[in-house]
Amino acid sequence: MTLEIPALRERPDDIAVLAEHFLRQAGFEGQLSDILPDSALEDFKKHAWPGNVRELRNVVHGALALGEAPQLERDGLRRDPHSEGSPGLTNVPSSMAEELSVHPYGEARRRLLESFEIEYVRAILDRAGGNVSLAARRSEMDRSHLTRLIKKLGVRPGRGGGET
Secondary structure (H helix, E strand, C coil): CCCCCCCHHHCHHHHHHHHHHHHHHCCCCCCHHHHCCHHHHHHHHHCCCCCHHHHHHHHHHHHHHHCCCCCECCCCCECCCCCCCCCCCCCCCHHHHHHHCCCCHHHHHHHHHHHHHHHHHHHHHHHCCCCHHHHHHHCCCCHHHHHHHHHHHCECCCCCCCEC
16 A cells, blocks of 8 residues: 655645644744744745655744744745845844853853843843834734733833833
8 A cells, every 4th residue: 555645845734733733842832823823834835845744844843932923935945045136134143152162052042142132132121122012013023922921031121221
């Protein structure tokens, strides 16, 4: 008996169910939309998924680690942050890399991510005048996730977003 399972790109309705399964398997107990909002799932449905279900699992685990879904191009291709013309940071300043290099990789990554989160949350709160709901909308982040980040990082949601 031969059992053929179509490629993931041929069954886009399975993506949300599989994504939720991978999140639960990784120990996430919140709502799927906390990590993968509807807009991200719509982008996921357009992605070609050349790595099939394994690629989806890796993307979902990455989204869980970062607290947000990766950006996908409208044509379904993932953005390469190192390609020419890509928005965002492409290099860590050498002084920061040097400072982090004295730590094991996991610790260095944790410190860099925490530093990024603090600066990012401060910046989005500043732009929104301290309004958490507005900051969440503008950053396309679930409000409850932003609130948890603010609490975890000790950032004040008032104007200026400084640490408490």
